[in-house]
Amino acid sequence: MPKQTNVRCPNCGIQFAAPVETVIDVSQNPNGKMLLLAGSLNAFQCPNCGSPVRVTTPFLFHDGSKELLMVYVPPELNLPKPEREKAIGDLMRELTAILPQGSFKSYMFQPREALTLQGMVDTILQADGVTPEMMQQQRDRLSVLESLLGAPEETRPSIIEQNDAKIDTQFMQTLSLLIQRMAAEGQTEVAQQLAIVQEDVLAFSSFGQTLMRDAQEQEAVMQEVAESIQALGAQPVRADFLSLAQRYAGDDQRLEALVGLIRPAFDYAFFQDLTAAIGKAPADEREKLETLRDRLLELTQAVDAQTQAVIADAAKLLQVFASAPDEQALDGLIRENVAVLDEAFLSVLLANLQQAESQGKSDLVAKLTDIYERVLGVLREQMPPVLRFVNELLGAPTPEEQQKMLDENAKAFGESLLTTIDAVSEAMSARGEDSIIERLAELRAAAEQALA
Template sequence: MIKESETMAKTTISCPQCKQPIVAEITRIFDAAEDPQAKQILLSGAYNLVQCPHCGYRGQAPTPLVYHDPDKELLLTFFPPELNVPVNQQQQMIGPLINQVMEKQPPEKRKAYFLNPETMLTRQRLAERILEEDGVTPEMLKEQQDRLSFLQRLAGVTVEARPEVIRQEEELVDEQLLLILQRLIQSAAAAGEEESAKVLVELQQQILENTEFGQKILHQAQEQQAAMDALEQASKAGLTREALLDLIIDAAESEIRLVTLVSMARSGLDYSFFQLLTDRMQHASGEQQAQLMALRDKLLEMTHEIDQAIKEQEDLAGQLLDKILAEENIEEATLQALPGINEVFLEVLRARIQAARKADDQEQLKKLQQVAGAIQKVSAPGANIELIEALIQAKDVDAIRAVLEENAEEITDEFSQFLYSLLSQTQAQEGRQDMVEKLQQVYRQVLRFTMKRNLEKAD
């Protein structure tokens, strides 16, 4: 990540509108060598966003910029014309920024392009030049620019004015726009630009609430959440195949709920489940029987697709893990592979750790624990792989409770959420019933442990 002292620092600037002094976090160097998100942040326009406490202005603060991508030997500069600074002074202000970029490069990478930075006269040309290096066609660029201009325009108007702007540009609101916006939010958060991330989240919510496409997305999210809530409640009461079948039949009219339930509870849709469904079908008649037959056919198709997708994901995760383990510096290799690490990878890693322990392969176990440790350092709160492994290895309920007591500080709400997510992922995998039952046992004990602790705090 780019260090704040070098590229993003609090400084006093003049408000672009009322010219009163305001304090803002300003980024002047976007170096892809230092921060993989630098390009995306710059292209988004979601940087150097300020809010004036005097006149209420919200928008981008004009400032000199340097963009650097060593892989493409690309060094670009931009000086906002609205600053009205003479050319010779512009060079004096840009020069130190270029020197900062060059000094961070090892001697062998200080190539000739540093002596000939390309000057961009407009922000649009700056974005175009960056994207040209990625092979983006003019048509693709225009579509992308239209979406980014829309987001920039939204960010520059008041909250009250945004619904009207959104209505005027609603044809731009599609899946691609929301994906861009989500990446911008993540990039801004990762770069520590809290104000920018806050503005982008506000834009996202207003776009969802004020467009037909957004309403569909919100409806899908609500349907998915309803299915997850129903499954969680049933799991707490002890999820049986009969209860799962009832949930699925109730959700049959909603494609979203049905897909969500099947993907989360895949392991429960086994031979016995389908036998139970067949019995229900045979005892039904008329339209109800036809509906159950159609549901059975759909479930068979869905489970087949899920099994294929999971197998492909597990194979890819296994290949990535093998690649990491083959590197001399495992921790560094793990950090470089972070974009490809997801819950499937964590499950594969956990299974490998368990197998290495069972085989008493200490050399392999040490390497796998290095991977787990590296992930733990940078992962979301709660993703404590070693603690989950210890709980799974516990022989009975008393042993699980002992592990929980020993690691009480690690048993947070985030840990419980991660454990539930892991349980759901495992339930979606065929042939993992033993592991599902063990994770369910662990999850129940974690819930009891946290409830007891919360009650004690209340007293």
């Protein structure tokens, strides 16, 4: 468990409590390992000025599944040998206290000391099967990103062209993770600069152009399938879905889109009907229908497994938030995990809140409500200003208040306000949120008038 430690912001000088990790046991704290590998361990954001604050402290890393025990004492602490040994001994006692009884093994008598933090990270990665060659490739990716980040806008296309062969899936994943990490640490300006670099990489690299073409094709397929579903009318029946699935037989892209959009339609009764249709079909058509049935079963199982994994992860994260010892620790945890605070997490949070309300657990209701409000607050901070304004407009208590907000602020955003409303409306359309779409249409008309 992290220790609540008073930390002083080097920028504004204010002190605040932060959950500092000193012992990371992977079996009990897998998130600690992720933070360490991402370079975000014991990195916080000042609640007063928003500056990034990193705590320098000795810490111990333990992965029992690989019999790996390491300790890192930052050299900048300049601890004399007796104090250094005492610090390591204290960390070992902390680890022993949280381990299950009887789990102490011989390799734990002497932790391996890492001379540098990067050396510890490299050792952990090698234990996970990451080779030195893979690590060098990652360093090369970071070197390219560093060059792009420091380059003037007009020279970035040529740098991208020179490194075109290095830009692949891993490169784009590294870039996305860096953006998320900078945003979570409160380094908004760096995150925005990296986002601009990401746009240039997509536009000027061979791999990026392929990604954009694929994304456009997938979007077109999703839109086509969504329109086909809408064409079934307000109250489609199983026979309609069966006919639509048969139309897409052999077209895996459209079948995936169909299952992803209307997974609940593919229930036990649907497969009973499909099996009956196979039995009645001419002999030369049965194999095609059987292949369709098998593929639909695979797709529904994949969607279900993914959904269950997402919900399980969200539930674990909610438990971590609920176990926070105080408000400052909770705020720190929320900011550390802002990249995964998505719709699934909010759904799990609201479901738990509703259950607590129905069971009359007032203390739990208060705690979950507090978590919900803090999460929404952090998510609003992460939004671009124009998107935050649209969100505030939708939350206006009355049409009069909404109009007042538009009159006072619409011209500051200009045409980007209309573009953002259109983007939100398109996203809501894909989710079938008809009531919100109607409100957005009314909002757009009012925004147009305010901008005129």
